[in-house]
Amino acid sequence: MDAEQRRRELTEAVWRVIRRDGVQAASVRAVAREAGTSMGALRHWFATQDELLHVAMTRVVERARSRAEAAAAAGGPLVPRLLRVLEEALPLDDERRAEAEVWLALTARALVDPALAELRDRSAGELHGFCTEVVRVLVAEGVARADLDVDLEGERLYAVVDGLAVHALTRPSVLPPGRARTVLAAHLATLVDSS
Amino acid sequence: MDAEQRRRELTEAVWRVIRRDGVQAASVRAVAREAGTSMGALRHWFATQDELLHVAMTRVVERARSRAEAAAAAGGPLVPRLLRVLEEALPLDDERRAEAEVWLALTARALVDPALAELRDRSAGELHGFCTEVVRVLVAEGVARADLDVDLEGERLYAVVDGLAVHALTRPSVLPPGRARTVLAAHLATLVDSS
DNA sequence: CTCTTGATAGCACGACTGTGCTAGCTTGGC
DNA sequence: GCCAAGCTAGCACAGTCGTGCTATCAAGAG
Structure with missing residues (x-):
C-alpha cells in the first residue's frame, strides 16, 4: 500500500x-x-498527538486550496468564476462541511497551540490575500469602481466569507447553503454594480 | 459573601x-x-463539568448583551450609535477580547455538545436579529435606500461582524482593533451612502 | 448550649490519556 | 534458504479526568 x-x-x-x-x-x-x-x-x-492534529489541519487547507485552484482554472465569465472560487471556503456540501467543522475546531485550538497557530496564520493569509486579489482584479478589469479601497474591500470580503462560513456551519437551518451563496453573491455584486 | x-x-x-x-x-x-x-x-x-462550561458561555453572552444595551441607550446620532453597539461584539479591548476567546472556544465545542449548541443558537439568534434590526431601522429612518433587501442585508452585516470578530481575534497583528472598526464602519457606510 | 444549614476540603474509584517500548508479522532482496 | 526493513500490535508507565462520597468547618437560629 x-x-x-x-x-x-x-x-x-x-x-x-x-x-x-x-x-x-x-x-x-x-x-x-x-x-x-x-x-x-x-x-x-x-x-505524537500534536502531529495528528497538525496533519489534519494541513489536509483541510490543502483540499480547499486544490479545489479553489480548480475552480479558478475553469472557464467562464470573470465574476461567477471568482464567486465559485470563494464558495470553496463555504460549507456548502458534505465534503466542505466536514472540512469547515475541522477548520473551526482547530482554529479554536490554535488560540492556545502555537504549532497550529502558525499553520492557521499561513492559510488564513492565503484566503485573505486571495480576497484582496479578487477586489484588485475586479478594479483592474474595470468591472468595479476604480475608487475602491482595495485593501479595505479585501478585508471586508474576507470577513463576509469567513462570517458566512461560521454561520452556515453553526446554524445550517437558518443559513442553508443556497442562502449563503446568495449572500456572498450579493456582496460581490455590490462591488460590481454600483458604478 | x-x-x-x-x-x-x-x-x-x-x-x-x-x-x-x-x-x-x-x-x-x-x-x-x-x-x-x-x-x-x-x-x-x-x-458537573458541563455546567461549568455552560455558565462560562452564558456569562459571555450576558456581558456582551448588557454592554450592547448600554451603548444602544446612549445618546448621539443614529448611525454612530448603532456602530458602537455592533462594536461590542468585536474584540477591541482586553475585556472584549477575553470574551471573544471564550466565545470561539465554546462555539467550536458546541458543534459536538448539544447543551452548548442550544445556548449558542439562542445568542447567535440575538445578534443576528439585531443586525437585521439595524438594517430595518436604517431603511425606516430613510438613511438607507428603501429598496434594500432587509433580511439579506441583515445576514450580510451579521457575517461581517462575526467575520471581523474571528479575524481580529485570531490575527490581531493583521487586523488590529482600529482597523476592524474601520472596516465595520465602512460596511455600515455602504448601506447608508449609496443612495 | 445545641442543632441545622451552607460551604469547603479532599479522598477514592474506575476510566482515559500520551508516549516509551518491545515483540511479532509481512514483504522484498539476495 | 536468510536477512533486513517496514509495519503492526499492544503492554506499561505515570499521569489526569469527572464524579460520588464523607468529613470538617463556620455561622446563624432556637
Whole structure:
C-alpha cells in the first residue's frame, strides 16, 4: 500500500473523530480505533498527538486550496468564476462541511497551540490575500469602481466569507447553503454594480 | 459573601483557564486550582463539568448583551450609535477580547455538545436579529435606500461582524482593533451612502 | 448550649490519556 | 534458504479526568 495513501486514510479517521466527538476526543486510541488499526501502527505514521492534529489541519487547507485552484482554472465569465472560487471556503456540501467543522475546531485550538497557530496564520493569509486579489482584479478589469479601497474591500470580503462560513456551519437551518451563496453573491455584486 | 458574586468569581476562573490553556484544559481540578479553592467547593456551586462550561458561555453572552444595551441607550446620532453597539461584539479591548476567546472556544465545542449548541443558537439568534434590526431601522429612518433587501442585508452585516470578530481575534497583528472598526464602519457606510 | 444549614476540603474509584517500548508479522532482496 | 526493513500490535508507565462520597468547618437560629 502506498505510504501517502495510508497517511491520508489515517488523517481522515482523525477527521471523523473530530467531527463526531470534537477535537478533545481525538486521542491516539480513539483515532486508531476509528481507523481500525492499533496505537502502535498509528504512532508509526504520526509520532505524537500534536502531529495528528497538525496533519489534519494541513489536509483541510490543502483540499480547499486544490479545489479553489480548480475552480479558478475553469472557464467562464470573470465574476461567477471568482464567486465559485470563494464558495470553496463555504460549507456548502458534505465534503466542505466536514472540512469547515475541522477548520473551526482547530482554529479554536490554535488560540492556545502555537504549532497550529502558525499553520492557521499561513492559510488564513492565503484566503485573505486571495480576497484582496479578487477586489484588485475586479478594479483592474474595470468591472468595479476604480475608487475602491482595495485593501479595505479585501478585508471586508474576507470577513463576509469567513462570517458566512461560521454561520452556515453553526446554524445550517437558518443559513442553508443556497442562502449563503446568495449572500456572498450579493456582496460581490455590490462591488460590481454600483458604478 | 454573596452567592452570586461567588459564582461570578468561579466563572471568571473558568475563563482564565480557557484563555490560557484552552477548553480542553478547563477541568474541575484546573479551575479549582485557578480559583484558589478545592474541587469540593467548586462542585458545590457547579455540579458537573458541563455546567461549568455552560455558565462560562452564558456569562459571555450576558456581558456582551448588557454592554450592547448600554451603548444602544446612549445618546448621539443614529448611525454612530448603532456602530458602537455592533462594536461590542468585536474584540477591541482586553475585556472584549477575553470574551471573544471564550466565545470561539465554546462555539467550536458546541458543534459536538448539544447543551452548548442550544445556548449558542439562542445568542447567535440575538445578534443576528439585531443586525437585521439595524438594517430595518436604517431603511425606516430613510438613511438607507428603501429598496434594500432587509433580511439579506441583515445576514450580510451579521457575517461581517462575526467575520471581523474571528479575524481580529485570531490575527490581531493583521487586523488590529482600529482597523476592524474601520472596516465595520465602512460596511455600515455602504448601506447608508449609496443612495 | 445545641442543632441545622451552607460551604469547603479532599479522598477514592474506575476510566482515559500520551508516549516509551518491545515483540511479532509481512514483504522484498539476495 | 536468510536477512533486513517496514509495519503492526499492544503492554506499561505515570499521569489526569469527572464524579460520588464523607468529613470538617463556620455561622446563624432556637
